[in-house]
Amino acid sequence: MSYNEKFMRLALELAANATGRTSPNPLVGAVVVKDNRVVGAGWHRKAGTPHAEVHALRQAGELARGAEVYVTLEPCSHYGKTPPCAKTLVEAGVKKVYAALLDPNPKVAGKGFKILQEAGIEVEYGFLEDEARRQNEVFLKWIEHNKPFIAMKAAMTLDGKIATATGQSKWITNETSRAYGYKLRDIYDGIMVGINTVKEDNPSLTARVEGGKNPIRIVLDSSLDIDLNANIIIDKAAPTIIAMTDRAERAKVSALEKMGIQVLIVDKDEDNRVDIVKLLDILGQQKICSILVEGGATLHGSLVEKGLVDRAYFFIAPKIIGGAMAKSPVMGKGILNLNQALELDEMEIEKLAGDILITGKVKR
Numbered sequence: 001m002s003y004n005e006k007f008m009r010l011a012l013e014l015a016a017n018a019t020g021r022t023s024p025n026p027l028v029g030a031v032v033v034k035d036n037r038v039v040g041a042g043w044h045r046k047a048g049t050p051h052a053e054v055h056a057l058r059q060a061g062e063l064a065r066g067a068e069v070y071v072t073l074e075p076c077s078h079y080g081k082t083p084p085c086a087k088t089l090v091e092a093g094v095k096k097v098y099a100a101l102l103d104p105n106p107k108v109a110g111k112g113f114k115i116l117q118e119a120g121i122e123v124e125y126g127f128l129e130d131e132a133r134r135q136n137e138v139f140l141k142w143i144e145h146n147k148p149f150i151a152m153k154a155a156m157t158l159d160g161k162i163a164t165a166t167g168q169s170k171w172i173t174n175e176t177s178r179a180y181g182y183k184l185r186d187i188y189d190g191i192m193v194g195i196n197t198v199k200e201d202n203p204s205l206t207a208r209v210e211g212g213k214n215p216i217r218i219v220l221d222s223s224l225d226i227d228l229n230a231n232i233i234i235d236k237a238a239p240t241i242i243a244m245t246d247r248a249e250r251a252k253v254s255a256l257e258k259m260g261i262q263v264l265i266v267d268k269d270e271d272n273r274v275d276i277v278k279l280l281d282i283l284g285q286q287k288i289c290s291i292l293v294e295g296g297a298t299l300h301g302s303l304v305e306k307g308l309v310d311r312a313y314f315f316i317a318p319k320i321i322g323g324a325m326a327k328s329p330v331m332g333k334g335i336l337n338l339n340q341a342l343e344l345d346e347m348e349i350e351k352l353a354g355d356i357l358i359t360g361k362v363k364r
Helices: 003-018 052-064 085-092 111-118 129-135 137-145 175-187 195-201 250-258 276-285 297-305
Strands: 029-034 037-043 068-071 096-099 122-125 149-157 190-194 216-220 240-244 262-265 290-293 311-317 344-352 355-362
Touching: 003 029, 003 037, 003 052, 003 068, 003 096, 003 129, 029 052, 037 052, 052 068, 052 085, 085 111, 096 111, 111 122, 129 137, 137 149, 149 175, 149 297, 175 290, 175 311, 175 344, 175 355, 190 195, 190 297, 195 216, 216 276, 250 262, 290 297
Parallel strands: 068 096, 096 122, 149 290, 149 311, 190 216, 190 290, 216 240, 240 262
Antiparallel strands: 029 037, 029 068, 311 355, 344 355
């Protein structure tokens, strides 16, 4: 392993410490190196707080002068809630900056590198670029398209069932798998379900991770059928958004808003339901950068048919239910031609105390 790879890999590891905490900002790690020795290291912890380069330079102190810096994303060039990192690096007197990725944010996009180069600092980028893209897949999707990154999660049996024909689904997967699912809720900005999931399970949709955060809860409810006493309405554990069409009763909308619930009126799609494409546009504008979709099967089907899924998490239990009436995780009209089926790339397979988790990014 070269020194370049070693130090950039360390920067990526540091960035990962803040997974799920920096939205709408990217994950960034930085390492200051002098004479092939790390003299400073840091990562961006939360939006509005100092960036990774600042933490690393503070730790390095005077040793930063004449040093090399490894950073997972191009240093920023604009004033936001914090000063531009590119200028901070110039002031620190570093001699060279290695970056994994060019920042696609129009406010940066090469401008950070330009500031460095005009100050006589060498710049190279593209080290471990694929790993950096995977780490910041959420930020890259949101900043380039202004839409949330969509992760679909499902728990099913070996024969692809999410419940028995009578609707019994607790519990298909084991405790280890369920704990992993809670961690996913902690990572993503929002969690989305359809109204049938709320009616059938009355979930809280919280993370239940010590020291973690709860995602924003998003419910698709075209006719606003939700019970005002549902857990996600009354528990106040996290913000809740309900997306409906103009079919809903205005009095019920007012009642929900008085209870602190955000109600979005969204255009109808061809099936007279909430147009999910337009909903995702609205949520992206609200800086909800990533959403974990936990169903139900109809919602999953709509996302698959419209090609809106970016990543899939499928938990598979070593059980067989059988039965034509038992639901599968993705319903709806389905894909009619195999060449249009969603295909996964960057596959990862993990054993979870007997269950299997298959994760992959959807090929584009």
